Amino acid sequence: MSGTTKKKSTKKISRQISVDHIARIEGKAGIEIRHDGKNVEVSQVKIFEGPRYFEAITLGKSVEEATAVFPRVCSFCAAAHKITGIQAAEKAIGLHPTKQTIKLRELLYIGDYIESHALHLFLLALPDFLGYPDAFSMAKDYPEVLSAGLALKDIGADIQTIIGSRYIHQENAMMGGFGKLPTKKNLEILETRLRGLRNEGEQALETLVGNRNWPEVDAKRLHLAIEPFDGTYTMMGDIVHVSDGTKFKVEAYKMRICESVVEHSFAKHGHYNEQPFMTGALSRNVLFGDRLIERAKELADMYVEYLDASNPMSNNFAQAIEVVYYIQRAENIIHNLLSSYKPNEKRIKPHITKAGTGVSMTEAPRGMLAYTISVDKNGKVKGADIVTPTAMFLPILEDDLKRMSEGLLQQGIKDAKIIGPKLETVVRSYDPCVSCSVHVSEIK
Amino acid sequence: MRYVKISKQNTYEFLERLKKIGTLYAPHKISEKFFDFCEVDDVKDVMFEYQRTIRPPRRFFYPEREVLFTFDTRKVELYENLPSDKKQILFGVHSCDIVALRTMDSKFIDDQPDPYYKSRRENGIVIGLSCLPDEYCFCNVRRVEFVDAGFDLFFHELPDGFLVRVGTVVGHKLVDPYEGELFEEVCPDDTENMSKFEEKRTSMFTTQGNWDNLRYFMELRLNHPMYIRESEKCLGCGNCTLTCPSCKCYDVQDIPSIDGRTGERIRFWDSCQFRSHGLVAGDHNFRETKQDRFHNRYQCKNSYCSATTTSFCVGCGRCTYFCPADIQFKKNLMEIAGYKGGYS
Amino acid sequence: MSQSKTQDEGKENIYDTAKCRLLRKYKLSESDKLFLFRFEDPEIATNWRFKPGQFVEVSLLGLGEVPISICSSARRMGFFELCIRNAGRVTSQIHKLQPGSLVGIRGPYGNGFPMEQFYNRDLLLVAAGLGMAPLRSVFLYAIDNRWLFGNITIINSAKFGNELLFKRELEAMKDIATAEDISIVQTATRDPDFKGLHGRATSHFEKVNVDPKNCAVAMCGPPAMYKGMFEELIARGYDPRYIFVTLERRMKCGVGKCGHCNIGTATSWKYACKDGPVFDYYAITSIPGLI
Amino acid sequence: MAIIDGCDGECQPRVGVYALTSCYGCQLKLATVQKIMEIANAVSFESFYMLSSASKHPADVDVAFVEGSVSTEKDLEELYEIRKHSRILVALGACSVNGGVQSWAEGEMTHEELHAKVYGTGKIGMKGLQATPISKHVEVDYYLPGCPPEEDEIMYFISAFLFGTFPEPKDYPVCSECRLAGNPCILIERGEPCLGPVTTAGCKARCITFNVPCIGCRGPVPHDTAWFDSLAMTFKNKGISKDQVRERFRIFGAHNPNLEPMLKKIYGGTD
Numbered sequence A: 001m002s003g004t005t006k007k008k009s010t011k012k013i014s015r016q017i018s019v020d021h022i023a024r025i026e027g028k029a030g031i032e033i034r035h036d037g038k039n040v041e042v043s044q045v046k047i048f049e050g051p052r053y054f055e056a057i058t059l060g061k062s063v064e065e066a067t068a069v070f071p072r073v074c075s076f077c078a079a080a081h082k083i084t085g086i087q088a089a090e091k092a093i094g095l096h097p098t099k100q101t102i103k104l105r106e107l108l109y110i111g112d113y114i115e116s117h118a119l120h121l122f123l124l125a126l127p128d129f130l131g132y133p134d135a136f137s138m139a140k141d142y143p144e145v146l147s148a149g150l151a152l153k154d155i156g157a158d159i160q161t162i163i164g165s166r167y168i169h170q171e172n173a174m175m176g177g178f179g180k181l182p183t184k185k186n187l188e189i190l191e192t193r194l195r196g197l198r199n200e201g202e203q204a205l206e207t208l209v210g211n212r213n214w215p216e217v218d219a220k221r222l223h224l225a226i227e228p229f230d231g232t233y234t235m236m237g238d239i240v241h242v243s244d245g246t247k248f249k250v251e252a253y254k255m256r257i258c259e260s261v262v263e264h265s266f267a268k269h270g271h272y273n274e275q276p277f278m279t280g281a282l283s284r285n286v287l288f289g290d291r292l293i294e295r296a297k298e299l300a301d302m303y304v305e306y307l308d309a310s311n312p313m314s315n316n317f318a319q320a321i322e323v324v325y326y327i328q329r330a331e332n333i334i335h336n337l338l339s340s341y342k343p344n345e346k347r348i349k350p351h352i353t354k355a356g357t358g359v360s361m362t363e364a365p366r367g368m369l370a371y372t373i374s375v376d377k378n379g380k381v382k383g384a385d386i387v388t389p390t391a392m393f394l395p396i397l398e399d400d401l402k403r404m405s406e407g408l409l410q411q412g413i414k415d416a417k418i419i420g421p422k423l424e425t426v427v428r429s430y431d432p433c434v435s436c437s438v439h440v441s442e443i444k
Numbered sequence B: 001m002r003y004v005k006i007s008k009q010n011t012y013e014f015l016e017r018l019k020k021i022g023t024l025y026a027p028h029k030i031s032e033k034f035f036d037f038c039e040v041d042d043v044k045d046v047m048f049e050y051q052r053t054i055r056p057p058r059r060f061f062y063p064e065r066e067v068l069f070t071f072d073t074r075k076v077e078l079y080e081n082l083p084s085d086k087k088q089i090l091f092g093v094h095s096c097d098i099v100a101l102r103t104m105d106s107k108f109i110d111d112q113p114d115p116y117y118k119s120r121r122e123n124g125i126v127i128g129l130s131c132l133p134d135e136y137c138f139c140n141v142r143r144v145e146f147v148d149a150g151f152d153l154f155f156h157e158l159p160d161g162f163l164v165r166v167g168t169v170v171g172h173k174l175v176d177p178y179e180g181e182l183f184e185e186v187c188p189d190d191t192e193n194m195s196k197f198e199e200k201r202t203s204m205f206t207t208q209g210n211w212d213n214l215r216y217f218m219e220l221r222l223n224h225p226m227y228i229r230e231s232e233k234c235l236g237c238g239n240c241t242l243t244c245p246s247c248k249c250y251d252v253q254d255i256p257s258i259d260g261r262t263g264e265r266i267r268f269w270d271s272c273q274f275r276s277h278g279l280v281a282g283d284h285n286f287r288e289t290k291q292d293r294f295h296n297r298y299q300c301k302n303s304y305c306s307a308t309t310t311s312f313c314v315g316c317g318r319c320t321y322f323c324p325a326d327i328q329f330k331k332n333l334m335e336i337a338g339y340k341g342g343y344s
Numbered sequence C: 001m002s003q004s005k006t007q008d009e010g011k012e013n014i015y016d017t018a019k020c021r022l023l024r025k026y027k028l029s030e031s032d033k034l035f036l037f038r039f040e041d042p043e044i045a046t047n048w049r050f051k052p053g054q055f056v057e058v059s060l061l062g063l064g065e066v067p068i069s070i071c072s073s074a075r076r077m078g079f080f081e082l083c084i085r086n087a088g089r090v091t092s093q094i095h096k097l098q099p100g101s102l103v104g105i106r107g108p109y110g111n112g113f114p115m116e117q118f119y120n121r122d123l124l125l126v127a128a129g130l131g132m133a134p135l136r137s138v139f140l141y142a143i144d145n146r147w148l149f150g151n152i153t154i155i156n157s158a159k160f161g162n163e164l165l166f167k168r169e170l171e172a173m174k175d176i177a178t179a180e181d182i183s184i185v186q187t188a189t190r191d192p193d194f195k196g197l198h199g200r201a202t203s204h205f206e207k208v209n210v211d212p213k214n215c216a217v218a219m220c221g222p223p224a225m226y227k228g229m230f231e232e233l234i235a236r237g238y239d240p241r242y243i244f245v246t247l248e249r250r251m252k253c254g255v256g257k258c259g260h261c262n263i264g265t266a267t268s269w270k271y272a273c274k275d276g277p278v279f280d281y282y283a284i285t286s287i288p289g290l291i
Numbered sequence D: 001m002a003i004i005d006g007c008d009g010e011c012q013p014r015v016g017v018y019a020l021t022s023c024y025g026c027q028l029k030l031a032t033v034q035k036i037m038e039i040a041n042a043v044s045f046e047s048f049y050m051l052s053s054a055s056k057h058p059a060d061v062d063v064a065f066v067e068g069s070v071s072t073e074k075d076l077e078e079l080y081e082i083r084k085h086s087r088i089l090v091a092l093g094a095c096s097v098n099g100g101v102q103s104w105a106e107g108e109m110t111h112e113e114l115h116a117k118v119y120g121t122g123k124i125g126m127k128g129l130q131a132t133p134i135s136k137h138v139e140v141d142y143y144l145p146g147c148p149p150e151e152d153e154i155m156y157f158i159s160a161f162l163f164g165t166f167p168e169p170k171d172y173p174v175c176s177e178c179r180l181a182g183n184p185c186i187l188i189e190r191g192e193p194c195l196g197p198v199t200t201a202g203c204k205a206r207c208i209t210f211n212v213p214c215i216g217c218r219g220p221v222p223h224d225t226a227w228f229d230s231l232a233m234t235f236k237n238k239g240i241s242k243d244q245v246r247e248r249f250r251i252f253g254a255h256n257p258n259l260e261p262m263l264k265k266i267y268g269g270t271d
């Protein structure tokens, strides 16, 4: 998988470390590092995913059909794409969903969080910490860890299935509401099940804490996250906070975060003020961690040294804390919903009379996700722009890889077989979503 | 026959008590235009006036999908999976559907009984309900608009309740404990009202006449152009057969499980409108084209069931009402047979 | 005949199977094999009876069931043979079975040939391809009860010479019989290299050694063959009341319930598995759609 | 039963899970089925990059699940490579079976135009292709349609494979499952364009059960029994415009060559 090859003769002697196919991430990507034995000249995450031109293929489609297509950008955060896309589309046509719809969407989104985080932590990241190639082999020695992970994945999936029709590509979530609302009984069952899963929720955190052996890639960095509404900690809001103290409205994201085409992948790269930045669970924690409540808050305080803003590996811990938090929040939301639940509330059918543009940003499990959708007066999509978290953090990820490999080289470690896997671990900690990153870009 | 009367108010109470005997199913409104037999949670949801349910009542005795056997390949053994003997009570079955159930019986019980169907049927209680036809109904020309067997109780609508015919011993036993309490005697006024209801009902059927010679014309006009014209429209989706109360085709499959040795032998409803229905090895198909399959249903539904002395089609109108392509079964039959008028 | 593990006395599940052990398998052609089975349960083995032309449902757990005609003599109690063509999902796996394996069998099903009506008559058996399977059973029945039948002629045809089923068995039969009362005609319809007769069954009537007026005809082959044969037979003065054919249809249950084998029209609606698979001349010619 | 010829049921089948260009939902579905651990016990995953660093490529496998459409030359090379090393190749999911949402019809905008529109000209070294189903390039032994495929169909396929066979084919539409599920018909009741009548069954009418008309993610019913014309005719009679019908069919079937002729036949020249 990894190998050292000599580069064609250039002036300096340049050597290469490459990982052809990073395992245990969503999508197909490789790493390429070129160095002269001491300094790294090039560090790239090479993305081999083919382009899917989502913005282009949805052009001219009726906006409702387009919102069915967008989530196909990515399966790991299909609900995130679905909801963000729908919100942007609703804003474009001036449709205001009901309170209940918004709550249910948040619940659906939480389902996505729990499933996605559980999957990442237990099946993709933990094998690194425990020293296995995959979860299957890990299962033999850590059956209870894995079964906790699977139980969490299941509840996340079931929340999405019950609200959204399935846990990948939820067709039931539509503009204006839902085709059919979950029954009261089903919500009650979910509530009970969530209550029974608190221990499982902490399992990932405990295992991670017990096996802290991550590579060091400390470096100061910018964090960006959306300020959740209502002073809570959640994925929806209207204002982006930057760790340098600035703030901007989500509508302004296109001006603040610029994307550019790079040579080595179909994914575009995002920068804030010309600087690479981080987004994701860690950034949320850094900026809004103080809003966590109850057990999640306790845990975050207890393990504060594991939540180091300058170390991307901390992202795993921040995710583990979010799992605990969101189990609790889902339970609370269901509880609230049930007190005045309207199971027969009708979806507001979109009624399009004039052209418009809508912007929506949410925090997907992996970080900020932005949608801009323009609709003409016939309800056809005139333009779409999607910026995904992975596209935003790719530059800083590449910087981290550079720092990491330079650090190792300076320690005298030159063997690609050792460096390769360490680099992979760094990539994995970001929980990148490669298919997300390539299927999107701007149409002018 | 025994006749009793029950008031509307007491009917709810009666339904409430039926729930204690077993699982009670009755027609519910499931959307703007559709009804279905659903398990009764709140008796107030039961619909006493409805035209036809989207799923036919046969499914309570012959479910859409059931496990016949489980198996173990190491022992080469099939383990029977007979249904439990829990009671199922169907309230609100129209007379056409009751006759349709009897046509099912003729296939599944009378000859080499199917143990699954038979057991459910024995544990089932069928309570009929009178109805008023709409333009899709033609049970009258199928001669099944009034049934005299195949139900345990039959409820006839009166202005202030129901006149109940008691059809079987099971029916008597349902009435006995509440005689005097919920059920009262039938008085001449009630009979008068039932008479009026029946009269009104008869006049409401949009199709009149005698259809007894239909199946001969079906055969004499085997190549009627209607088949070509209408099968063009057909979506081959099987809705007509799957909603039909007297269609019974099924397929059987073995579904192995991931352990590599056990599994289930299941059966599930099939439809003659599907390509594979007449397909045999070597890709030869006895009903090759959509038109062949379309034709097949028309012949099958109009064939004769000796047990009920009616055609298998009981004129419930489902296959037309639930056809997404809007193909009109009754109208097409009338076209073939050359029957006039009466269609709206 | 069915036996079941969990059922009460007297209650029977018509879909349950009885275990049969594969004793031997023989290769008949590239795609056909002959399988010899015996019932595991001695009681079933001694009591099981079938009529020529009937079929069984062979069940391979995890794969499904297929209808297969019984092709052996009705006399050999407890044992029966099936000639199976490798045609798909289930049959290909049956072909892979090794002697000693167990399969599930239920049946026999279908009406079979009305052998009693054939008594004291000559017999003409016309088979094409796999059609020889059920007819072999008829033939063996006549041999076993030789005194009940007159002259016998078999016309066995196949596309290619090496696809002629039971070719050698039939040849051997002829050698043993030497007598003129048994005639075997084997012909390949599309095989110029075949060392034997060529052309369709209808073109070899001169070799048929039966009395048309007093002969029973049993046929099994593709529907197209029946049409030609009917014309030929009627023209030659065969009694239509004694002409029988067997039909193939898709079947799942074998007992007239699953509906796949339905044939006919509104006035005569038939199930090939129960009302057939053997039909007489008048049924075939009066009910549209049978062939 | 012997699973693999010549190993008497003793050896574990080797399985590879690969992705071309896709959203990874199908792999995710496979990775998250309830009985994933039982599958992992029954087979050995030689290549499953999403879950295991012990993955090899290429790996000689008995069954290869291939997700995604062919959208770059690299995809194509990889697909050939996979085919060479696999005994049975399964197309997993809509992209791989039919091309998926990212397959668009040439003509309206060519691939080059599209590419230029999104990425500008020149800068990217890699070459993209018009997304195509894998069956366009290699022989496919089995199809598991759906976006994403259904859990029970994945399980049925794997178990059937362990039994030495394939699942029995489905050649009927979602519509029939919709009826069995007891859903009210959206097309009849609301006159909305539902693709259930032409879409391969297997999802148990998942979306319609949620009151959402089918968008055809499982692709057309096989063996030419998807009666597009009849459905378009029905849509027309319900007053649905040509444009709406086209858009519906195009979500998952943009590359269908019959689409435009069919629309022309039913709707004539008008929109």
Ligand SMILES: Cc1cc2nc3c(=O)[nH]c(=O)nc-3n(C[C@H](O)[C@H](O)[C@H](O)COP(=O)(O)OP(=O)(O)OC[C@H]3O[C@@H](n4cnc5c(N)ncnc54)[C@H](O)[C@@H]3O)c2cc1C
Pocket: B279, B280, B281, B282, B283, C055, C064, C065, C066, C067, C068, C069, C070, C082, C083, C084, C085, C086, C087, C088, C089, C090, C091, C092, C130, C133, C134, C247, C248, C249, C250, C251, C252, C277, D168
């Ligand atoms: C009365 C009768 C007698 C038969 N006798 C013989 C015989 O003696 N020897 C022989 O080799 N074949 C015989 N056949 C044909 C045999 O049943 C088919 O070849 C066999 O079912 C093919 O099954 P498969 O699963 O291997 O093929 P596939 O093509 O994979 O079959 C797929 C599905 O189609 C069904 N199917 C396919 N063909 C038929 C069919 N003809 N009847 C019912 N279901 C079918 C199977 O049950 C299976 O579920 C007979 C058929 C009938 C109806």
Ligand code: SF4
Pocket: B240, B243, B244, B245, B246, B247, B301, B312, B313, B314, B315, B316, B317, B318, B319, B320, B329
């Ligand atoms: S054929 Fe049509 S009208 Fe007749 S019983 Fe069946 S569904 Fe009803």
Ligand code: SF4
Pocket: B237, B239, B324, D174, D175, D176, D178, D179, D183, D184, D185, D186, D187, D188, D194, D195, D196, D197, D205, D208, D214
């Ligand atoms: S809603 Fe769609 S799938 Fe369901 S019956 Fe109607 S047309 Fe068919």
Ligand code: SF4
Pocket: A171, D147, D174, D196, D199, D203, D204, D205, D206, D207, D208, D213, D214, D215, D216, D217, D218, D219
């Ligand atoms: S109903 Fe249609 S869109 Fe929904 S899952 Fe089934 S095939 Fe896909």
